[in-house]
Amino acid sequence: MNYKKLGNTDLTTAPIVFGGNVFGWTLDEKESFKMxxxxxxxxxxTIDSADVYSRWPDGNEGGESEKILGKWMKERGVRHKINLATKVGSSMQQGGDKDISRSHILKASEDSLKRLQTDYIDLYYTHWDDDKTPVEETLDTYQQLIKEGKVRYIGASNLSPERLQASLDAAKNNNLPKYEVFQPEYSLMEREKFEGKIKDICQQNNLSVLSYFSLASGFLTGKYQDKEDIKGKEREMFLKDYFDERGKKILKTLSEISNEHMVSEAAVALAWLINRPGITAPIASATKKSHLNSFFQAIDIELSKEQMQRLNDASAY
Known part of the structure; x- marks a missing residue:
């Protein structure tokens, strides 16, 4: 396995990060432990979680993913071998406000540590911006947590280009912790949110980029061909807008290239991300051991320049 370094840290990751949003949602505790x-x-x-997983979409309390992950690490005695990432900033209340104030972060971090049954978090993300807390306040709070040994490094997700740049400037000018990793939504289906200003800022400041929704909530696995296939499914709310002409063109191209390599469509979608400029590693989830085959296929296959271009053209926006 070719491990990749995350920013200016001593953390490394496999070419694919596992997304722990499935723990307590589409996988119960027993199945989560097996996975x-x-x-x-x-x-x-490297496991990615958040304090709100899996509050949505089923209206759970939140924290289920962290609880399962914490219990597993303790029972297996492997905490020191896991690069643990979790997030703060979303509300545990359905429809609640985002919050990255000092008081919220300090309370939420203690709650996460308890659920995870650990003394420290390797990578702690600002999950969502509240667009009102001064970036200096947020970073100064992280500095306190780092000094206390409760957090090792910090990252950010879903920040606007303006707030991300302001955070990086504040870190530099005030000797505050710097975001080392950025986590945007990015896939063949969703390119516009990352490409452009955010990508430039990440590259200019040596931020590693770990993309989420890398398989577009399962759309890019080829499992779903039309809206009828997702009716009543857990992922219906995420997939319902993808079945347009562009989406069908992407699925067709994925199918063609997967046949050329004799691998799954998911493997090709992940391989495209692995080979995209500015991407360190995609985040992906799985609900069955057999799904992990796509991870290894994605890591092993070599997409040609012509195949990458076909995927780029099909997903153009």
Missing amino acids: LDELFEKGFT
Whole structure:
């Protein structure tokens, strides 16, 4: 496994990060433990979670993912071998406001540490911006947590270009912790949110980029061909707008290239991300051990320049 360094940290990751949003949502505790055992055995030791997982979309309390992950790490005795990432900033209340104030971060971090049954978080993300807390306040709070040994490094997700740049400037000018990783939504279906200003800022400031919704909530696996296939499914709310002409063109191109390599469509979609400029590693989830085959296929296959261009053209926006 070719591990990649994250920003200016001593953290590394496999070419694919596992997304822990499925723990407590589409996987119960027993099945989550099986998946985590398999991941650990195969060398996927960077796990991405958040305090609100899996509050949505089923109206759970939130924190289920962290609880399961914490229980698994403790029972297996592997905390020191896991690069643990979680997030703060979303509300645990349905429809609640985002919050990255000092008081919220300090309370939420303690709650996360308890659920995770650990003394420290390797990578702590600003999950969503509240667009009102001064960036200096947020970063100064992280500095306190770092000094206390509760957080090692920080990252950000879903910030606007303006707020991300302001945060990086504040870190430099005030000797505050710097975001080392950025986590945007990015896939063949969703390119516009990352490409452009955010990508430039990340590259100029040596931020590693870990993309989420890398398989567009399962759309890019080829499992769903039309809206009828998703009716009543957990992911219907995420997929319902993808079945337009552009989406169908992307699925067709994925199918063609997957046949050329004799791999899954998911593997091709992940391989495209792995080979995109500015991307360190995509985040992806799985609900069955067999789904992990796509991870290894994605890491092993070599997409040609012509195949990458076909995917770029099909997903053009």
